[in-house]
Amino acid sequence: MASFPKKLIEVALPLSEINAASSREKSIRHGHPSTLHLWWARRPLAAARAVIFAQMVDDPSEYVDVLLSDPPKKRAASAEMKRRKAKDPNSSSSDQQLLEEIAAELERERLFDLIKELVKWENTNNAKLLEQANAEIWQSWRRTCAQNADHPRASELFDRNKLPAFHDPFAGGGALPLEAQRLGLEAHASDLNPVAVLINKAMIEIPPMFAGQPPVNPMSQSEQMIVPRTWSGAQGLAEDVRYYGEWMRDEAHRRIGHLYPKIEITQEMVQERPDLEPYVGQELTIIAWLWARTVKSPNPAYRDIDVPLAYTFMLSTKKGKETYVEPVINGKEYSFKVKVGVPPDLERAKRGTKLSRGANFECLLSGVPIDGDYIKQEGQAHRMGSRMMAIVAEGHRGRVYLMPEGRSENSAQETNPNWKPENSLVGKCRDQLPLYGMETFADLFTSRQLTALTTFSDLIGEAIVRIKHDAIASGREDDGQPLRDNATGATAYAQAVGLYLAFVVDKCADYWSLISSWSASRQTIRNTFGRQAIPMTWNYAEANPFCGSTGNWLAMIKWVFKCINAFPSTTRGISTQADAHSQGLSNAKIISTDPPYYDNIGYADLSDFFYVWLRPVLKSVFPELFNTLAVPKSAELVATLHRHKSKPAAEKFFMDGMTEALERLAKQSHFGYPVTVYYAYKQAETKENSGMSSTGWETFLGAVINAGFTVTGTWPMRTELSNRMVGMGTNALASSVVLVCQLRSHSAPIVTRREMLKILRAKLPKALLLLQAGNIAPVDLAQAAIGPGMKIYSRYAWSASLSEKYSGDLSGPTYRNPSNMIINGDRLTSATCINCSSGTSGDSRKIRKNPKFHIALLGRQPKKFLLACLALTVLFA
Ligand SMILES: C[S@@+](CC[C@H](N)C(=O)[O-])C[C@H]1O[C@@H](n2cnc3c(N)ncnc32)[C@H](O)[C@@H]1O
Known part of the structure; x- marks a missing residue:
């Protein structure tokens, strides 16, 4: 036993x-x-x-x-x-x-x-x-x-000399497999999404493959000759990413540096801006060009003028360093001046030409309102343009803001990229942008941004050739075997470094798009994905890849370098593309997982933004991961309306799919250990004291129980940030819950609804008292109370779990006993006709007499009941 x-x-x-x-x-x-x-x-x-x-x-x-x-x-x-x-x-x-x-x-x-x-x-x-x-x-x-x-x-299953391996079938950004690896377990990560699979390769698979090896670049090689040093973990790999990243930067600068001219500070500029005096005669490196989108004025008198849709004129709101743009109007023309100090009309400067929330602006020249419909119409007719408002340059100690000048504006226009990502925006990426005529990923970038991104992408191929050559020269074996076959020779190593360099291009794409804007409070560039969507932005900041400040290529290289250095690189890690519905990787493994949260994040839609840049560079390295033009979407476990057409269809897809995926975990996981499953809430779901009742949460809990799990513990976690740090003791609700699950026993007693409510009433008060005695913050109590409730509720076999197994014709000799029907060893308590939906609840005679009755309880009733149980739990809490 x-x-x-x-x-x-x-x-x-x-x-x-x-x-x-x-x-x-x-x-x-x-x-x-x-x-x-x-x-x-x-x-x-x-x-x-x-x-x-x-x-x-x-x-x-x-x-x-x-x-x-x-x-x-x-x-x-x-x-x-x-x-x-x-x-x-x-x-x-x-x-x-x-x-x-x-x-x-x-x-x-x-x-x-x-x-x-x-x-x-x-x-x-x-x-x-x-x-x-x-x-x-x-x-x-x-x-x-x-x-x-x-x-x-x-x-x-119980080899005392070998720890069981770990698996996360919804690995995403890889936090769970990484931590399992850090704790000394062999870590397996799988995800449907190729971008997530690559992230996990970069985090847990590749670093241990090359752990302890020195870098291959010629500079490190010659330094090694003079002062030998040891390279622990993935330090050597990190060093090569840094070296070849720098090589790419220099090479790119040679090819496209002319598109990013410096700006000379002249005596003439100083006349209007005495603060520029220390810079006279110097050429400053530009950090970013700040633009406002434009549309033709709706005022017939100014119909031919492109007027700015500026959501702010503030450039810096830092105390003592306030800087802003002042529009200067001259008849039908206008220009922008940059002024230092607090604007005389601060409110006006803060709101730019914006009138109210949403896409509502005013014509800078005539004051005529420009409403959202008009802007959309102009956008869809491809009449939306842009106008430079200011330049941010590198000063001696901080940013210097300057007014636009002709050379800068021209260099932005005078380039034609040799490639652009023509994939259409889909799903979550289409929330706003197509309303303004932006239909493809190429529309999210200026020509100069596209040129920079394609130049760096092309250079990765060249870097891979170079790295392989240097690796061989440094004495690495050249077996010609690729990384995808788990090889570790010169070819595979060069491809591994190439993968990290491709990530740097992705990081740049996040900062080098038309959606990236200037943060006046932090004086840095905001990235495209400030949230889990691609929003429309009115002002945008075009970064200079070759500057030494925010958004530059070398800064991105540094981030990646630091990460690689910090990866544990100890035990083996394996990252695979697999659909959680059908994966067979969990066998005898420890499972901790963080599945998608109902309709919360459209990972597959959003990650196309990165996939389109990764694919041209890496499809020869990982052909299976890039065999589709876009990220595979149909099997993604999210309850999205745009894919499933109606709310009930989306809910059913999520419920059925999640049940199937969790069932695989219940059946395969190492049975000596519980499975831990995270569920995170949307902000809207976590209203204080609400008890977190929401479609997503209930559907998810339903799937956990239908999959055959008993919940043996629930832990509220405050792991998300909204706008501020959530400190201990603040009145903020937990943002996710960790469910601890065990496979429900075959001999679990079967109960009716009435019996279950009776049991809950009898057992919950004591369970909740125990909970209160534990270290749960009072604000988390309502959520935490779900734990004991679920613990009691899920201990009993529910007809819901019978439904899938036994749906079918019930006539026949097995179902003789009307009051206590036994099917394959389980007792049946109620059923619903799937043809007419009439309930039989408990009347098994009816079931027996009518061969059309099937056991189809999976749908509405158990969920309603689950809701009642949750409500009861919260009531007691
Ligand atoms: C909440 S995220 C995981 C986040 C991860 N724990 C982390 O720390 O970054 C859920 C993941 O499930 C993946 N996913 C969605 N449907 C899937 C399916 N059918 N099979 C496998 N993975 C799927 C998504 O691509 C996403 O990466």
């Missing part, structure tokens, strides 16, 4: 410390995977690390005998027992019971202390601490193996 110790995550977690570390992580950039490549709604590493660790280690109540056989531990427990008994002499527990409880508590505290250290960002690569965590995981594993030594599949 298999025996599995309860895991720490099923009992307790130091939640506040995990939440605080997770929230803090959002403001950390250097070396964080979020700076390797953008992915939407990444889980914080701190939460991922803590959850996987607590999922892998036993709860101390499982090994009190071991604890009490350790003299110092026993002494500590006895002392604490004496203290408690003195305080409460009438305690009903026996001495032995109390001693065991205390020993477990003290041990839990020790594990908590370890987790509290483990989640700190500073300790991400603290080898000593990670070793300690890994040793705890091994100890628990060996205990499990010992307990299951006589299991029929012991040699396969």
Whole structure:
């Protein structure tokens, strides 16, 4: 008989410390995977690390005998027992019971202390601490193996010398597999989306393949001859990405540097701007050209004039450094001056030519309103243009804002890219842009931006050839085998470096688009994906790839360099493209996963933005990942209206697909461990004290239960940021929940709705009291209360889980007993006719008599019931 110790995550977690570390992580950039490549709604590493660790280690109540056989531990427990008994002499527990409880508590505290250290960002690569965590995981594993030594599949499933591997079938930005790898597990990541698969390759697969190897570039090679050094982890790989990235920059500058002229500060400029005096005669490097989109004025008197749609005239709002654009009107003409200081009419300068929310502006020349419909009409007729408003240049100590000049405006126009991404915008990317005539990804970039991106992309191919040559020269083996075959020779290495360089192009695309705008408060360029959509922007900032400030190529190289350096690169990692509906990779693995959240993020639609740039560069390296023109969409598990046409169809697709995907996890995962599943809320779903009732959440919970899981714990996590850091003690709700799930037992009792409500009423108050005694912040209580509720609810077999298995003709000899129908060993309690939808609830005689009745409970009723249970839970809380 298999025996599995309860895991720490099923009992307790130091939640506040995990939440605080997770929230803090959002403001950390250097070396964080979020700076390797953008992915939407990444889980914080701190939460991922803590959850996987607590999922892998036993709860101390499982090994009190071991604890009490350790003299110092026993002494500590006895002392604490004496203290408690003195305080409460009438305690009903026996001495032995109390001693065991205390020993477990003290041990839990020790594990908590370890987790509290483990989640700190500073300790991400603290080898000593990670070793300690890994040793705890091994100890628990060996205990499990010992307990299951006589299991029929012991040699396969309980090998005391080999930890089970980890798998995340919705790996996305890779936080969970990365943390599993950091904790010493072999990490498998899969995702439907090729961009996510590549991100995971870059994070967990490639670094260990080349770990410990020195860089191959000639400069490092000659330095190595003079001062030999060792290269640990992926440092050598990182160094080559930096070197060849710099080579690309120099080469690109040779080819297209003329498109980014410097600006000379003349005496004439100083007359109007005395602050420019220190720069006279100098040529300043431009950081960005700031543009406003234009349309023809709707005022017939100015019909031939392109007027600006400027959502602000402020360039810098930094206290003491305020700078703004002042339009100068001269009859039918206008120009922009840049002024330093607080504008006399601050409100006007702040709002530019905008009148109100949305696309409502005024004509700069005549004051006539320009409404949204008119702008859309102009956009769709391709009459939308742009006008430069200002230039930002690199000063001695900070930014210098200058008025536009002819040379700058011309160089922006005088280029023709040799390629552009003609893919149509689809789904989430179409929310706003097509309304203004932007239909393809090429429309999101200026000619100069397209030229820069294609130049850098083309250079990656050349860099790969160069790297291979240098690798061979440095003594690497040249087996000619590609990276996709897990080779590690010169060819594969060159391709690996090429992959990171392609990510740098993607990072640049995010900052070098028409959607990127200038942040006057931070004085930096905002990226395209400030949120999980592509919004229309009215002012945009065109970055200079060759400057030394915000948005330049070398800065992007540096971000990627730092990330590679920080990857654990220890145990093996494998990243594969697989559909979670049908994947077979989870077999006997530890599962922690973060599936898509109903209709929250259209990953496949959004990631086309990056795919179109990656494909030309990497399709020869990973042909299978790039065999479609765009990211595959139809199997993506999101409840999107645009793909499924109606709300019920979208909900059904999500419910069925998620159930199937979770069922695969329930069946395949290593049965000695619980499965942990994240669910994150949209902001709108987390109204305070709402109990988080929403279609997405209910559908998701329904899928978890229908997949055959029992929820054995739920942990509210405050892992998302809206506009500010969510600190401990603030009145902000948890933004995601981690469900701890176990496969429901075959012998789970079957109950009716009435019975279930009775059970909930009887058991919930005690379960909630226990919860309140735990370390849950009061504000999180309503959400956390779902846990005990679900724990009770999901312990029972629901007809819902029978429905799929047994839908079919029910006439026949098996279904004899009308009051207690047994089908393949399960008792049937109710059914619905799938033809006429009439309920039979419990009347199995009717079912038996009518061969058309099928068991089809999967749909509405269980969900309604689940809702009732949730409501009841919240009520009790
Ligand atoms: C919430 S994200 C995972 C985020 C990840 N945990 C992180 O930290 O970045 C969900 C992922 O599920 C993937 N996905 C959606 N449908 C899928 C399917 N049918 N099979 C596999 N992956 C799918 C999406 O591409 C997305 O990357």
